Amino acid sequence: MLTGVQVLLIGGDARQLEVIRRLSELNASLTVSGFDGLRTLPGDISNSELREELFDKADAVILPAVGTDDAGLIPAAFSDSELLLTDGMFSRIPKYGTVYAGMARPYLKELCQKHGIALVELFERDDVAILNSIPTAEGAVKMAIEHTDITLHGSACMVLGLGRTGLTLVRTLLALGAQVYAGVHRPEHYARAAEMGAKPFYTRDLQDYAANIDLLFNTIPTMIVTAQMIAGMPSRAVIIDLASKPGGTDFRFAEKRGLKAILAPGLPGIVAPVTAGRIIADCVTQLILDDISTRGNEQ
Amino acid sequence: MLTGVQVLLIGGDARQLEVIRRLSELNASLTVSGFDGLRTLPGDISNSELREELFDKADAVILPAVGTDDAGLIPAAFSDSELLLTDGMFSRIPKYGTVYAGMARPYLKELCQKHGIALVELFERDDVAILNSIPTAEGAVKMAIEHTDITLHGSACMVLGLGRTGLTLVRTLLALGAQVYAGVHRPEHYARAAEMGAKPFYTRDLQDYAANIDLLFNTIPTMIVTAQMIAGMPSRAVIIDLASKPGGTDFRFAEKRGLKAILAPGLPGIVAPVTAGRIIADCVTQLILDDISTRGNEQ
Numbered sequence: 039m040l041t042g043v044q045v046l047l048i049g050g051d052a053r054q055l056e057v058i059r060r061l062s063e064l065n066a067s068l069t070v071s072g073f074d075g076l077r078t079l080p081g082d083i084s085n086s087e088l089r090e091e092l093f094d095k096a097d098a099v100i101l102p103a104v105g106t107d108d109a110g111l112i113p114a115a116f117s118d119s120e121l122l123l124t125d126g127m128f129s130r131i132p133k134y135g136t137v138y139a140g141m142a143r144p145y146l147k148e149l150c151q152k153h154g155i156a157l158v159e160l161f162e163r164d165d166v167a168i169l170n171s172i173p174t175a176e177g178a179v180k181m182a183i184e185h186t187d188i189t190l191h192g193s194a195c196m197v198l199g200l201g202r203t204g205l206t207l208v209r210t211l212l213a214l215g216a217q218v219y220a221g222v223h224r225p226e227h228y229a230r231a232a233e234m235g236a237k238p239f240y241t242r243d244l245q246d247y248a249a250n251i252d253l254l255f256n257t258i259p260t261m262i263v264t265a266q267m268i269a270g271m272p273s274r275a276v277i278i279d280l281a282s283k284p285g286g287t288d289f290r291f292a293e294k295r296g297l298k299a300i301l302a303p304g305l306p307g308i309v310a311p312v313t314a315g316r317i318i319a320d321c322v323t324q325l326i327l328d329d330i331s332t333r334g335n336e337q
Numbered sequence: 338m339l340t341g342v343q344v345l346l347i348g349g350d351a352r353q354l355e356v357i358r359r360l361s362e363l364n365a366s367l368t369v370s371g372f373d374g375l376r377t378l379p380g381d382i383s384n385s386e387l388r389e390e391l392f393d394k395a396d397a398v399i400l401p402a403v404g405t406d407d408a409g410l411i412p413a414a415f416s417d418s419e420l421l422l423t424d425g426m427f428s429r430i431p432k433y434g435t436v437y438a439g440m441a442r443p444y445l446k447e448l449c450q451k452h453g454i455a456l457v458e459l460f461e462r463d464d465v466a467i468l469n470s471i472p473t474a475e476g477a478v479k480m481a482i483e484h485t486d487i488t489l490h491g492s493a494c495m496v497l498g499l500g501r502t503g504l505t506l507v508r509t510l511l512a513l514g515a516q517v518y519a520g521v522h523r524p525e526h527y528a529r530a531a532e533m534g535a536k537p538f539y540t541r542d543l544q545d546y547a548a549n550i551d552l553l554f555n556t557i558p559t560m561i562v563t564a565q566m567i568a569g570m571p572s573r574a575v576i577i578d579l580a581s582k583p584g585g586t587d588f589r590f591a592e593k594r595g596l597k598a599i600l601a602p603g604l605p606g607i608v609a610p611v612t613a614g615r616i617i618a619d620c621v622t623q624l625i626l627d628d629i630s631t632r633g634n635e636q
Contacts (some may be wrong), residue, residue, distance in 0.1 A: 052486070172490045172514070179483040183475050187351070191471045213512030250478040251562070312486040 050102030056315025349401030355614025402439030
């Protein structure tokens with residue numbers, strides 16, 4: 039339980055409702071801001087206007103997936119107010135407080151550093167990234183079914199990168215009956231792809247595998263699906279790029295060649311906001327519990 | 338090869354383009370009607386206006402998935418002309434000719450019977466139904482991902498009926514990491530579902546399993562998802578009914594209770610027209626080949 043623990047949650051989308059629900063179930067002393075557009079909130083929490091006093095005594099400050107923008111604005115799907123995170127607010131967070139966000143831009147990182155406040159970027163964590171790869175893979179599967187006129191079953195799919203998302207995607211596509219070509223850099227990834235029943239190849243040989251691909255899923259965040267690669271692919275092929283913006287595909291060339299190429303980052307919050315919210319909620323509550331218990335032991 | 342074999346193909350949608358492509362590759366003497374809206378056809382076939390002479394010497398007459406409507410009209414996605422199948426046309430089909438359609442309404446059945454022409458309903462065939470269950474399952478998966486805010490992975494899915502579609506769907510959902518409750522009538526289906534790792538139950542106990550279901554997929558074409566069943570389901574649940582029209586769900590009650598319930602028959606032609614077309618093409622060309630070779634042996 040989080041009884042007596044002061045948590046301030048600001049902004050975000052449907053995912054944060056799951057975080058609010060979980061914190062409320064665990065009996066945290068919860069203050070939320072950026073939800074004035076909703077009539078009711080989980081656990082009958084009421085919305086507070088964002089102001090400096092809210093940060094006093096905060097054990098944890100929870101920001102949304104993207105943290106803030108470059109100017110310090112916190113995105114909030116359920117509010118029209120401008121939620122600006124200021125230096126004044128940070129100066130009131132106790133030294134033992136921690137700020138949680140999916141990821142952090144320089145603005146947020148610098149504020150935390152300046153005031154000596156711990157910052158946790160949840161999406162950088164392996165466990166969160168692995169769990170988030172499930173809704174990402176399902177979103178990719180949905181898009182693949184939508185944008186082709188063939189079944190995934192029996193189709194020739196290429197997955198570039200066997201990281202956390204790539205691995206889940208390879209498993210999912212194999213399970214659906216696709217032939218999966220897995221493009222990897224490292225011998226251990228080659229071995230893993232082979233063990234899973236995929237057809238591994240090294241990305242240096244990428245070009246050799248272009249000609250017979252129905253679907254290409256990219257997870258590598260550097261330019262890898264180049265004009266040369268696209269020129270070698272059949273015109274029926276569909277590219278789904280899951281790497282963070284700007285992706286790893288020459289989208290301009292794909293369009294010129296008439297190939298369907300879609301950049302689809304951030305699928306978990308779109309495809310399965312409740313599951314994605316539970317992933318964040320599970321992780322953040324566990325981290326707060328750990329933090330409180332460590333602090334208790336140190337005292 | 339089908340060299341010298343006279344085939345007349347009338348109407349239909351994108352699926353029939355695959356049939357035309359295959360027949361043309363096999364060098365059949367092919368006449369097509371109902372494609373005047375397309376500039377080009379596979380194999381450089383040109384479209385003919387529908388008239389009685391086309392039926393003379395036809396070894397095979399291929400109609401679309403639904404055959405004709407109750408008045409004898411043949412649906413044609415690529416034509417604005419009215420394609421009416423008449424008694425006069427049937428009187429010109431040779432006695433050794435065969436009519437192929439996905440399914441046949443009484444109008445078509447009666448014409449075939451009257452003129453002693455063999456009729457093959459392709460969708461009645463086990464092999465075609467099993468292969469069609471693949472795009473059906475993929476379409477159902479796509480809809481499930483689209484209409485829920487959770488992942489299929491970890492969700493509680495119920496599949497009613499372990500026929501050709503039910504079996505494929507159970508396998509697919511298990512492969513995606515869902516918990517699958519399979520509602521069956523027959524002990525051998527109960528055994529098969531258990532073997533696959535699903536949680537089988539008899540449909541007489543259906544009501545007992547209603548309370549914790551995220552998704553219900555129905556394949557049974559009689560009223561089984563009743564008002565009583567729906568009343569026992571959580572309001573977050575989504576019903577996807579794959580049984581032929583009118584489905585097996587009390588849609589009116591579902592709407593009244595605010596449950597999302599979708600009737601989705603005929604998914605293969607919508608979700609994967611090329612794959613669905615290839616399934617028809619493979620089957621129909623094999624049947625024509627068999628027919629020709631049997632006829633050859635009898636002579």
